[in-house]
Amino acid sequence: MSELLEIRLEEMLPELEQMESLQLFDKTEIRSILKRRREYETKLQRQNKTKDDFLLYIHYEIEVLKLARSRQSHFYTYISSMLGPMLQAHSDKPFLWKFAAQLEFEDMHSVENARQYLLRGLRFHPECRLLYLEAFKLELVYAQMKCKERLEKKEKLAVGAKEHEQPKCDQAMEVSGSSSQAVLPDGAGHEFMDQVLEGKHAEVIYEAAVKRIHDVSFVISFLNTCKEFDFTENLQRKIVNDLLSTYPTDELTWDIMARRELEGLSYSDSAPTSATVHNKKQDRKKKKKISREQIRLCTAVYQAGVKQINTEKMWSLYLDQVIDLNHDTSSLPVFKKKLLREAFQGAHSAGKMQEKYYRTWMEILYNAGKRKKLDAVLRSVTERLPKSVDMWQLRMKFHQQYDDEAAVIRVFHDAIMSLSSEESSTLVLWKKLILYYQTKENAKVESVFKEGMLQGPAVSLPLKIRYLEWVMLAKGITAARTVYESLCFQSPFCLGLHTKMASLECTQPEIKMNYVRKCYDLACEQFGKTNTDIWMEYVKFEHIRGDAKNVSNLYLRAIKTLEPMQTDSFISEFNLLKTGLASVKS
Numbered sequence: 001m002s003e004l005l006e007i008r009l010e011e012m013l014p015e016l017e018q019m020e021s022l023q024l025f026d027k028t029e030i031r032s033i034l035k036r037r038r039e040y041e042t043k044l045q046r047q048n049k050t051k052d053d054f055l056l057y058i059h060y061e062i063e064v065l066k067l068a069r070s071r072q073s074h075f076y077t078y079i080s081s082m083l084g085p086m087l088q089a090h091s092d093k094p095f096l097w098k099f100a101a102q103l104e105f106e107d108m109h110s111v112e113n114a115r116q117y118l119l120r121g122l123r124f125h126p127e128c129r130l131l132y133l134e135a136f137k138l139e140l141v142y143a144q145m146k147c148k149e150r151l152e153k154k155e156k157l158a159v160g161a162k163e164h165e166q167p168k169c170d171q172a173m174e175v176s177g178s179s180s181q182a183v184l185p186d187g188a189g190h191e192f193m194d195q196v197l198e199g200k201h202a203e204v205i206y207e208a209a210v211k212r213i214h215d216v217s218f219v220i221s222f223l224n225t226c227k228e229f230d231f232t233e234n235l236q237r238k239i240v241n242d243l244l245s246t247y248p249t250d251e252l253t254w255d256i257m258a259r260r261e262l263e264g265l266s267y268s269d270s271a272p273t274s275a276t277v278h279n280k281k282q283d284r285k286k287k288k289k290i291s292r293e294q295i296r297l298c299t300a301v302y303q304a305g306v307k308q309i310n311t312e313k314m315w316s317l318y319l320d321q322v323i324d325l326n327h328d329t330s331s332l333p334v335f336k337k338k339l340l341r342e343a344f345q346g347a348h349s350a351g352k353m354q355e356k357y358y359r360t361w362m363e364i365l366y367n368a369g370k371r372k373k374l375d376a377v378l379r380s381v382t383e384r385l386p387k388s389v390d391m392w393q394l395r396m397k398f399h400q401q402y403d404d405e406a407a408v409i410r411v412f413h414d415a416i417m418s419l420s421s422e423e424s425s426t427l428v429l430w431k432k433l434i435l436y437y438q439t440k441e442n443a444k445v446e447s448v449f450k451e452g453m454l455q456g457p458a459v460s461l462p463l464k465i466r467y468l469e470w471v472m473l474a475k476g477i478t479a480a481r482t483v484y485e486s487l488c489f490q491s492p493f494c495l496g497l498h499t500k501m502a503s504l505e506c507t508q509p510e511i512k513m514n515y516v517r518k519c520y521d522l523a524c525e526q527f528g529k530t531n532t533d534i535w536m537e538y539v540k541f542e543h544i545r546g547d548a549k550n551v552s553n554l555y556l557r558a559i560k561t562l563e564p565m566q567t568d569s570f571i572s573e574f575n576l577l578k579t580g581l582a583s584v585k586s
Contacts, residue, residue, distance in 0.1 A: 005042060009034070016030050016034060019068065024068050025071075040057040043057075044057065079107075091124050092124070094128045094130050094131055098118075098121070098134045101138065114138055115135070118131055118134060118135040118138065132205065133225065135205045136202050136209070140202045140225065140229050140232065143199050143231065144229055147231055199229070199234075202232075206222050216243065216246075216247040217252055220252060220256050223239045223240065223256065227265075243256070244257075250309075251305070251309055251313045254302065254304075258302045258305070259321070261297040261298040261301055262290060262294050262297075262321075289330075292332055295336070298321065299318075299343075302317070302343075305318070310350060311352065312352045312353075315353060337364075340364070348361075348381070351384060355388055355391060362374060362377075365377070366398070378395040382411075382418075386418040386419075387419065389429070392419070392429060393428065393432060395411050396412060396429065423455065423456045423459060424458035424459075426458075427463075430455075430459055430463060431466070434448050438470075445470065449463060449467040449470070453467065453487075461494045461496065461497075464487050464490075465496045465497055465500045467487075468487070468497060471483045477504065480504060481501075493526045495531070498519045498523035499519070499523065502520060505519065513546055516541065516545075520537070528561045528562065529561060529563055529566075530562075530563060530566060532566050532569050535562070536574070539577065555574060558570055
């Protein structure tokens with residue numbers, strides 16, 4: 001029994017130590033708590049324990065917790081007192097002004113202090129979006145709190161009135177049809193409700209912000225913040241009107257208007273009544289799925305937008321939204337796919353579709369089995385964007401999927417001609433063609449490699465390495481050595497060819513040192529004047545796989561061959577390698 005008691009007390013020690021480190025209790029108090037807990041735990045270990053023993057222990061722990069919480073609250077007061085000096089020293093950091101305001105409002109429950117910090121922060125940073133948005137949100141959150149308090153107060157008054165009112169009052173209420181109006185005196189609280197429910201303080205912040213910062217995305221940030229609060233219908237309407245009047249030809253204006261239609265926040269010139277607002281809120285709460293009408297209205301706004309602003313950005317926003325809608329296949333899948341096809345066709349016909357969307361469209365057309373349509377689209381886009389490697393790849397991939405070899409070759413040669421001024425970008429097309437034939441027939445792979453190796457250095461050098469590796473896998477080491485012999489002296493020289501052949505030789509069950517050394521010797525001969533890495537690689541090979549006695553000779557050869565500017569670098573690398581190898585041996 002005593003062992004169990006000690007175990008229980010030991011489990012409490014970390015908690016008590018933390019309380020002491022946080023200065024919630026001093027050492028004397030900690031000892032007192034431990035002593036009392038020991039007494040209570042001892043009572044609970046007895047066989048004749050009673051319910052009162054448990055209740056007394058629980059009551060004691062509750063009192064300790066209350067005391068800890070009350071002392072912890074003093075920390076916030078201390079932190080609050082430190083905010084002023086902190087901001088005095090770091091007034092150039094807007095996020096600290098935001099932090100101070102949040103602390104005062106959320107932890108100290110002082111909206112006035114929070115406002116003061118944000119206003120002071122804006123004096124230091126008059127064009128800081130972060131502080132404007134935080135001040136705006138602060139006023140809305142505060143308004144929401146006050147609105148909730150007001151409603152709770154009205155409910156209590158209504159309940160009290162029902163319990164004590166006279167029959168005449170009941171009769172009057174029935175005639176008026178509104179219990180809340182009967183409870184409150186006429187005109188009472190109207191000014192308060194106008195300011196709180198309509199977010200007047202937040203509106204002042206918004207107006208000051210948009211006068212200072214002229215940016216459509218900034219205005220939209222205020223609108224998105226408003227959507228989190230139920231009482232901001234009028235404020236949202238004002239912001240929407242400002243967007244339409246100030247930024248009517250901006251793509252983001254049309255985008256946010258379309259998205260609001262999708263959310264059920266349809267724009268109307270007429271101001272909403274309180275009943276309409278209430279009904280809209282209830283409808284949005286009930287509707288979990290987006291209705292067909294909402295989707296139709298959303299796409300209608302986008303269609304109007306691309307007619308007025310026929311830009312690539314406007315079409316991209318339209319496509320992004322319709323693609324996003326198609327991710328949800330649980331409702332209206334056929335209708336959504338139809339809208340997506342129309343959007344793709346519209347953007348393509350307007351010549352405003354970005355390359356990334358063609359991949360998605362290609363998959364849709366391919367899955368639908370529309371080969372002719374897909375062929376026409378890809379031909380059209382490569383004519384419009386002849387320098388786009390991605391589009392040529394897509395077109396080649398299309399014909400490869402249908403195993404149309406003649407079309408693959410035709411498109412490949414058209415692409416090479418169109419990209420002749422950008423030779424480096426054609427390498428990916430050569431690789432794609434080689435991969436196509438590797439999966440089809442090896443007989444033509446070699447001819448494609450040989451044709452590619454006749455191109456400029458940007459294509460021929462990487463293909464030499466790839467060709468050597470393919471020969472090794474397809475025909476063996478002997479054939480690879482023959483190919484290496486024929487390529488190693490061809491201009492332009494390729495360093496990667498030598499290192500690749502050396503690595504292939506090292507993968508053989510029985511490594512033939514003379515072949516490996518030949519690769520490194522040729523590499524050092526062709527690139528050894530300016531490249532220290534190849535010398536170091538040769539040194540490592542001799543030390544690990546070859547003959548360590550050759551290392552000193554290689555060192556001397558490198559010093560004589562390398563240019564003066566490279567010599568110092570090589571010596572440093574060599575000494576580091578030598579030190580590392582010596583430490584490994586020891």
